[in-house]
Amino acid sequence: MQYFVQQLINGLTLGSIYGLIAIGYTMVYGIIGMINFAHGDIFMVGAFTALIVFLILGAMFYSVPVVLALLIMMIVAMLLTSLYNWTIEKVAYRPLRGSFRLAPLITAIGMSIALSNFVQVTQGPRNKPIPPMVSKVYNIEGISVSLKQIIIVVVTALLLALFWYLVNKTSLGRAQRACEQDRKMAALLGIDVDRTISITFIMGAALAAVAGTLFLMYYGVIAFSDGFVPGVKAFTAAVLGGIGSLPGAVLGGLMIGFIESMWSAYFSIDYKDVAAFSILAIVLIFLPSGILGRPEVEKV
Amino acid sequence: MAVTVSPERDVVATPVQRAFREALYAGAIALGLFVLFIGLKTDQNISNELILVQRWGLLAIVVIATAVGRFLYVAYGQPFMANQKIADVATGLLPDSVATRFFRLPYFIAAIVIAALLLVLASSLDGLLGPGLAGYARFVRALAIIYALASVLFYFRAFIHAHFSALGIAALALYPIIVVLSLALYGGSIAAGFQGSLKWVDNFGIQILIYVMLAWGLNIVVGLAGLLDLGYVAFYAVGAYAYALLGTQYGLSFWILLPAAGAMAAFWGVLLGFPVLRLRGDYLAIVTLAFGEIIRLVLINWREVTNGSAGISGIPKVTFFGLMTFNVSDPNYIAKVLNIATSSAYYKIFLYYLILGLCLLTAFVTIRLRRMPVGRAWEALREDEIACRSLGINTTTTKLTAFATGAMFGGFAGSFFAARQGFVSPESFVFLESAIILAIVVLGGMGSLVGIAVAALVMIGGTEVLRELDFLKQVFGPDFTPELYRMLLFGMAMVIVMLWKPRGFVGSREPTAFLKERRAVSSSFTKEGHG
Numbered sequence: 001m002q003y004f005v006q007q008l009i010n011g012l013t014l015g016s017i018y019g020l021i022a023i024g025y026t027m028v029y030g031i032i033g034m035i036n037f038a039h040g041d042i043f044m045v046g047a048f049t050a051l052i053v054f055l056i057l058g059a060m061f062y063s064v065p066v067v068l069a070l071l072i073m074m075i076v077a078m079l080l081t082s083l084y085n086w087t088i089e090k091v092a093y094r095p096l097r098g099s100f101r102l103a104p105l106i107t108a109i110g111m112s113i114a115l116s117n118f119v120q121v122t123q124g125p126r127n128k129p130i131p132p133m134v135s136k137v138y139n140i141e142g143i144s145v146s147l148k149q150i151i152i153v154v155v156t157a158l159l160l161a162l163f164w165y166l167v168n169k170t171s172l173g174r175a176q177r178a179c180e181q182d183r184k185m186a187a188l189l190g191i192d193v194d195r196t197i198s199i200t201f202i203m204g205a206a207l208a209a210v211a212g213t214l215f216l217m218y219y220g221v222i223a224f225s226d227g228f229v230p231g232v233k234a235f236t237a238a239v240l241g242g243i244g245s246l247p248g249a250v251l252g253g254l255m256i257g258f259i260e261s262m263w264s265a266y267f268s269i270d271y272k273d274v275a276a277f278s279i280l281a282i283v284l285i286f287l288p289s290g291i292l293g294r295p296e297v298e299k300v
Numbered sequence: 301m302a303v304t305v306s307p308e309r310d311v312v313a314t315p316v317q318r319a320f321r322e323a324l325y326a327g328a329i330a331l332g333l334f335v336l337f338i339g340l341k342t343d344q345n346i347s348n349e350l351i352l353v354q355r356w357g358l359l360a361i362v363v364i365a366t367a368v369g370r371f372l373y374v375a376y377g378q379p380f381m382a383n384q385k386i387a388d389v390a391t392g393l394l395p396d397s398v399a400t401r402f403f404r405l406p407y408f409i410a411a412i413v414i415a416a417l418l419l420v421l422a423s424s425l426d427g428l429l430g431p432g433l434a435g436y437a438r439f440v441r442a443l444a445i446i447y448a449l450a451s452v453l454f455y456f457r458a459f460i461h462a463h464f465s466a467l468g469i470a471a472l473a474l475y476p477i478i479v480v481l482s483l484a485l486y487g488g489s490i491a492a493g494f495q496g497s498l499k500w501v502d503n504f505g506i507q508i509l510i511y512v513m514l515a516w517g518l519n520i521v522v523g524l525a526g527l528l529d530l531g532y533v534a535f536y537a538v539g540a541y542a543y544a545l546l547g548t549q550y551g552l553s554f555w556i557l558l559p560a561a562g563a564m565a566a567f568w569g570v571l572l573g574f575p576v577l578r579l580r581g582d583y584l585a586i587v588t589l590a591f592g593e594i595i596r597l598v599l600i601n602w603r604e605v606t607n608g609s610a611g612i613s614g615i616p617k618v619t620f621f622g623l624m625t626f627n628v629s630d631p632n633y634i635a636k637v638l639n640i641a642t643s644s645a646y647y648k649i650f651l652y653y654l655i656l657g658l659c660l661l662t663a664f665v666t667i668r669l670r671r672m673p674v675g676r677a678w679e680a681l682r683e684d685e686i687a688c689r690s691l692g693i694n695t696t697t698t699k700l701t702a703f704a705t706g707a708m709f710g711g712f713a714g715s716f717f718a719a720r721q722g723f724v725s726p727e728s729f730v731f732l733e734s735a736i737i738l739a740i741v742v743l744g745g746m747g748s749l750v751g752i753a754v755a756a757l758v759m760i761g762g763t764e765v766l767r768e769l770d771f772l773k774q775v776f777g778p779d780f781t782p783e784l785y786r787m788l789l790f791g792m793a794m795v796i797v798m799l800w801k802p803r804g805f806v807g808s809r810e811p812t813a814f815l816k817e818r819r820a821v822s823s824s825f826t827k828e829g830h831g
Contacts, residue, residue, distance in 0.1 A: 029582070035582055051350075052340055055342060055351070055352050056352065059351075059352060080332065083329070096799065096802055099802040102522075102528070105528075105742075107794065107798045107799065109738070109791075109794065110739070110790075110793075110795040110798065112791070113732070113735070113788075113791030114792050114794075114795065115791075117787040117788035118337070118788055119337065120784075120788075121784055121785060121788055122338050123337065123341060123342055128350055130350065232589065236586060239586045243583075270601040271597070273593065273597055274597050274598065277593055277594050278594065280586070280587065281575055281590060282575075284575075284587055288578045
């Protein structure tokens with residue numbers, strides 16, 4: 001039982017990170033109906049920015065309180081990563097909006113390749129380890145919960161609450177939902193569609209940057225190629241939850257996290273990704289539009 | 301870079317003013333993007349701690365280059381391109397196209413003279429100019445030769461357009477012979493010709509043709525049936541491992557295993573096809589992606605059979621249809637049988653013709669299938685699945701045959717790949733490969749065999765050329781390795797080509813069924829599937 005709860009906590013931590021990335025996928029998909037393949041690499045850029053900010057802080061000050069350091073890393077990463085995603089949307093996706101469906105998918109894959117190789121060329125191909133930032137571990141009745149895990153879950157929960165408020169209660173969120181339902185009609189009603197889409201990309205990137213910072217803090221290492229696997233898992237999570245649905249993305253993220261940690265704990269660590277992907281395939285056979293997704297209504 | 305400004309301000313501003321403003325924006329954005337990534341570099345010091353190296357000079361260069369580039373584009377590039385579309389008032393003609401202005405007889409003669417001069421001086425270049433300038437001279441020579449060839453192609457463009465397939469096949473069939481002969485002339489002996497041809501036949505010829513074959517195979521699934529497949533590399537892997545395992549374990553010949561590998565890959569294609577029959581669009585995409593990853597992860601982790609990440613080596617070579625072999629130690633070695641000098645180039649040239657034959661087989665089957673009921677059903681499925689079902693087409697078998705046929709060609713290409721490398725490992729079958737193949741299909745214009753071949757030539761050939769650009773070391777210093785920028789440029793090229801031609805190189809379609817005469821369907825009328 002203890003072992004099970006332990007795995008549950010590990011899965012929750014992992015799932016939070018996947019959920020944060022998955023929201024970026026699902027929002028972009030909801031609003032312009034494209035798979036933003038570069039999102040995983042946006043996450044990696046976020047983590048790398050956090051790493052560089054961490055090193056700058058280390059070089060400039062003798063000691064910085066950990067909370068403050070994390071906050072600064074997160075904020076700078078959010079700003080710069082948003083700038084990346086904003087630029088990518090302007091350069092690579094906007095000119096192809098309304099073009100045929102595979103065109104933005106290919107530019108997204110191209111951007112993904114370009115981003116990870118840009119980081120490789122400028123920062124070098126090696127793994128970049130940092131000293132552990134937070135090392136405290138609590139022991140509650142034989143279950144060890146590290147402070148890192150608590151930070152991750154708390155930050156994710158706070159962000160999700162903020163995000164829920166933004167999407168459901170503000171005029172910006174209303175504009176986003178309107179664009180999602182009918183872009184042309186929204187434009188006719190005076191919503192600046194381009195701006196709304198840009199903001200969606202910025203929000204997705206900001207969440208990915210937070211996920212990147214938390215990932216760096218949790219694992220203490222990042223490399224240029226680290227965007228792909230979490231990106232694919234988060235995308236899987238978004239599809240599993242029903243792409244286009246925000247609660248679905250979080251739910252899918254948590255599910256992928258649980259499947260992974262349970263499978264590594266009880267079966268074999270080698271096949272944890274195989275398990276996650278197989279469960280995706282099985283779920284989609286029975287629920288072809290994900291768990292919380294709306295079935296696509298086909299108009300003839 | 302593509303900073304859009306509100307149209308009201310554009311009316312007032314002159315192009316140069318506007319360009320200046322946009323250059324400032326672009327510079328500011330570039331500064332934001334690159335300040336941490338180019339301005340600083342994370343490096344390990346001796347005690348393995350990360351330290352930051354400052355590179356502000358490089359950052360300034362990149363930012364200024366971005367701003368200047370944007371300025372030139374907005375101030376001169378955009379007006380120039382707009383002018384190209386405006387007909388002259390007096391004559392009613394469009395201005396000379398860039399191409400006719402670029403390819404002119406005097407330029408052509410100049411290029412020929414430069415190329416000939418530098419070819420004659422080839423051996424004494426280093427002595428005359430010193431090693432630094434000689435590098436540039438070789439680059440100029442390459443440019444001159446390319447320009448001359450391009451001019452010839454441009455001059456005969458109507459003829460080439462009319463007989464494209466025949467000319468293309470002839471050029472491909474003659475390619476190794478031309479390479480060997482011209483290098484033999486250049487090097488002075490037949491042996492030198494064979495030795496020098498290795499790189500050209502292997503790195504350029506075989507490498508590009510493998511991608512052509514893979515892309516043509518994927519084209520059946522994506523281009524014809526309209527099913528978005530992001531895990532095509534899985535079938536490539538199945539074919540490669542089928543040959544590698546059966547060839548090394550049981551010593552079976554390539555000629556038996558080639559169809560076996562194709563059949564096995566087709567079987568896996570059906571196996572993948574079943575669960576995804578109900579899925580559409582992006583759900584299909586993610587499940588195929590997951591399938592590709594599952595195959596790769598199983599190859600990595602099933603160590604007892606696949607030897608894990610270490611891969612399988614010592615894969616037997618292809619024999620010359622069982623008559624001769626390409627193993628030097630074998631009594632049936634081709635050079636001993638034919639009584640010619642030993643060279644490793646024979647095998648490469650043989651492989652070149654083998655993959656060319658496989659490519660032509662793929663093209664032939666695709667063209668013939670398009671005219672058969674099953675091919676028409678694929679294309680109908682791509683255009684409209686509901687209409688397809690209403691007309692009584694069995695979408696299940698249609699989808700499954702598309703997956704199986706596409707996968708079979710992937711399997712053929714895979715077993716060829718294993719035979720060519722002599723070594724396979726899961727490293728070769730990552731998602732990036734699927735993405736590259738899909739990119740080639742889309743860039744070529746989905747469904748068009750010629751367009752796909754051109755896209756493969758441009759994208760794969762282009763990245764291979766980067767390996768040859770040694771002269772860049774003289775510009776950027778000896779530490780500069782052009783190969784490092786290969787994938788970065790590949791990704792950017794994907795974006796740029798897609799923005800330039802969203803429908804791919806050949807966007808129009810040739811109908812398979814027509815009344816009286818065949819007319820190409822313009823790209824704006826063609827549709828693509830929804831999976």
